[in-house]
Amino acid sequence: MDAFYASVEQRDNPELRNRPLAVGGSRQRGVVAAASYEARQFGVRSAMASSIALRKCPDLVFVKPRFDVYKAVSNQIRAIFSRYTDLIEPLSLDEAYLDVTDDLPANSSATQIAQLIKEQIKQETLLTASAGVSYNKFLAKLASDYRKPDGLYVIKPQQGPGFVEGLTVGQFHGIGRVTAEKMNQLGIYTGLDLRGQTEAFLTRHFGKVGHHYYCIARAIDHRPVTPNRIRKSVGSENTFADDLTEQAHLIDQLIPLVESVWSYCERTAVRGRTLTLKVKYADFEQITRSRTTLGLLSSKTTLTQIALDLLATLFPLPKGVRLLGVSLSNLQSGERPENGQLTLDL
Incomplete structure (x- = not known):
């Protein structure tokens, strides 16, 4: 879909049509969830801080997201797919x-x-x-x-191999900014450059995903279309109006995030083995702390305790915290009893 959230808002409110529009929060710590094409002409993009978006486009209109509406429209579209x-x-x-x-x-x-x-x-x-x-x-x-x-x-x-070789690596789906910069440092700027590397070279520098890069540089991708695939992770995060420095205040913010993640687990009967705490400091430095169990985490109490333990490792804080997030990964369907010894991966 084209600028989906923003297009739904412009469809439902004629006054927003042909205007630069951002779906998201307009407050100082807000983030753009989606931008209309009118806004994109000014350089406004999703995941951009709202304050930066407003500097790029002073006439930008912010609209609060309506995820229930977006989901309903998404179901309409999926019904069209299922006809074919x-x-x-x-x-x-x-x-x-x-x-x-x-x-x-x-x-x-x-x-x-x-x-x-x-x-x-x-x-x-x-x-x-x-x-x-x-x-x-x-x-x-x-x-x-x-x-x-x-x-x-x-x-x-x-046409596949020729199409790929003319792209910059930053245009490859699945290659983000950091990976693209690392490739550039290795002299890899285009699909043709990437194709010129051996699989051993790419694996040495990028790990297991190096095999994937080797294949897509040759327009090879054997992944099947997989209906009803399980999510890789589920998470919740919050950006604070003011930077937090007190442990008690951070705990107060952490508990609802864990409850949000556990609510998804309860609704879907999905459980996971890795809990990750995400922290963004006042200067935008971002760190994560994770703990993985041998068995599936099967209670909110356990999730909460691990999250609190991970938070405790951050103190004393080097600086204020502007964002806190919790995510659960290594997901599987169905409940299984917890077992095994905990391992810590920092």
Whole structure:
């Protein structure tokens, strides 16, 4: 979907149309959750601090997010997908992979299906979507971003390697800013540069994910479209209006975060083995502290105690804290009893 949250808000409120819009909090410590295309022209992006967004675009309008509405629209869109295939892998409320290999109607193509889906989304939700069509997930994702907004782009098998080699590594889905900078330091700037590296070289510098980089530089991606995949992690975080320095105040803020994570676990019958505490200091330095158990964490009491233990390791604090977050990972479906000895990974 194109600027999904912002587009929903502009659809539902005509006064917001054609105006630079940000979904998120406008307060000093707020963060932009989504930006309209009008706002993006000024350099406003999601995950940007609201204060920075306002400096870039003084006329920026902030709207509080309405996640219940976004979820309802997302369900509408997913219902459209299901008319064409059961192999749907949602990535978020506004994005999904579809595999139509075995579900194409007679005399049709994946490109035609993508066009039909785009048209039905626009007709039924009054919103626009962009689609990428290709022979694997990596290329389809790249193609979906290539002609936004309201785009449709196809990468055929014979075009895959050539398309990849012309991109900067920062344009690769899954390669973030830090990794791209590390690649640049190694003399890797483009897909062609990346393809010139051996798998051993990439593994030595990037660990296990080096194999993935070796493959995608050659437009190879064998990952299947996986419906109903389990989330890798669940988390909750909060940015404070004022920096916190007292342990008691941080504990008061930590408990609701743990409760939010545990609420998800209860609703979904999912449990995890790794609890991570995220801390962002007043100067924006960010650290994490994690603890992993051999067995699944099966009670809110245990989650709370581990979170408190991790928080305690930070004291005395070197500086004030502006953000606190808690996340649970190594998730599995179903409850299992806790067992085993705790291990600490700092």
